[in-house]
Amino acid sequence: xxxxxxxxxxxxxxxxxxxxxxxxxxxxxxxxxxxxxxxxxxxxxxxxxxxxxxxxxxxxxxxxxxxxxxxxxxxxxxxxxxxxxxxxxxxxxxxxxxxxxxxxxxxxxxxxxxxxxxxxxxxxxxxxxxxxxxxxxxxxxxxxxxxxxxxxxxxxxxxxxxxxxxxxxxxxxxxxxxxxxxxxxxxxxxxxxxxxxxxxxxxxxxxxxxxxxxxxxxxx
Numbered sequence: 001x002x003x004x005x006x007x008x009x010x011x012x013x014x015x016x017x018x019x020x021x022x023x024x025x026x027x028x029x030x031x032x033x034x035x036x037x038x039x040x041x042x043x044x045x046x047x048x049x050x051x052x053x054x055x056x057x058x059x060x061x062x063x064x065x066x067x068x069x070x071x072x073x074x075x076x077x078x079x080x081x082x083x084x085x086x087x088x089x090x091x092x093x094x095x096x097x098x099x100x101x102x103x104x105x106x107x108x109x110x111x112x113x114x115x116x117x118x119x120x121x122x123x124x125x126x127x128x129x130x131x132x133x134x135x136x137x138x139x140x141x142x143x144x145x146x147x148x149x150x151x152x153x154x155x156x157x158x159x160x161x162x163x164x165x166x167x168x169x170x171x172x173x174x175x176x177x178x179x180x181x182x183x184x185x186x187x188x189x190x191x192x193x194x195x196x197x198x199x200x201x202x203x204x205x206x207x208x209x210x211x212x213x214x215x216x217x218x219x220x
Contacts, residue, residue, distance in 0.1 A: 003031040004103050005088075029102045037084040041077050041220060050194055051075040051220045061194060070198055073213065075191055077220030078107055085219055089190065093134045101137030108139060110185060110216060116145035119187040120200050123171070125152045138218060139187050147207075148200055149173050165193045172200050174207035186215040 001010050008031055028035070039053075047055040049062025049072045062072060079085055092100040110117060122133045136144065151171045160168070186200050197215050204213060 001027070001029075003034055004029045004100055005034040006031060028106045030104075037082075038088075039080040039082050039085075041080055043076055046076065046220075048072075048074060050191055051077040051217070053080050053220065065194060065198060070201070071213075073186070073194070073197055073201060073215040075194070075197065075215040075217060075220070077191055077217045078104065079219050081190065081219050089219070093130070093189070096130050096132070098132050098137065101132070101134070101140065104138065104218060105141045108142070108218065110142060112143055114181045115183045115185060116147070116181050117142050117185050117187055118145050118147050118200075118204070120172075120196060121146070121148055121150050123150050123152045126156065135187060135189050138189060144187075145177075145184075147174050147176055148203060149175065162193060165195050168195050168199075170199050170202065172203035174203040174209070176204075176207050176209055180209060180211065182211040184209065184211060184213045186213065188215065188217045190219045191215070191217040 002008060003010055010028065010031055041051060041053045043051075045054055045056050046052060047057070047059040047062060049058050049065070052059050058066075066072060088100065088103070091097045092103075117139065119133075119135045119139055121136065122130070127133055136146075149172065151173075153168065153171050155164070184204065186197055188197060191197065197217075201213050201215075
């Protein structure tokens with residue numbers, strides 16, 4: 001098996017503790033050199049609201065969400081939006097290189113006990129043009145709860161400036177199962193302003209979900 005980015009052969013050097021843990025072993029799809037291009041975010045020094053790196057106090061955006069009456073999502077992200085990550089997203093989403101959906105599967109691990117992992121879906125128009133859902137692709141190795149639907153909007157978030165993103169109207173609806181777990185983790189690829197995730201949170205609340213809602217994103 002080769003690295004998804006540089007195509008060099010991968011080595012699977014399992015530690016003894018991993019082999020004896022009796023847990024499923026997920027092989028990395030990136031070599032150590034390629035993975036080192038990406039900057040992980042330390043949870044201990046991240047914003048407690050949005051997960052922004054090196055912001056242990058509540059970031060200004062999160063203060064505004066709270067002032068507007070939203071319950072903070074307490075998002076946590078795995079990586080910062082560096083030039084290397086920007087290039088990855090462009091290759092994966094912009095150029096539609098679906099091979100890359102597995103690139104971080106070994107990193108993107110989450111608890112599932114009494115928890116629903118709810119991805120933020122693509123708009124139908126975006127799915128038709130791209131041929132896949134990038135968020136479901138990234139987290140497809142996990143048991144996902146497809147509770148959200150997204151309607152088409154006038155303009156993609158990526159083409160909007162900051163103010164345009166914040167003014168985006170609600171486009172999510174939620175359809176909940178009869179039996180609900182006490183906790184939901186919303187999943188997305190990129191946290192920018194938080195507008196999309198807070199719309200998703202609002203859709204779940206409007207549909208009647210009363211448990212706790214947090215969020216995890218690949219990038220902040």
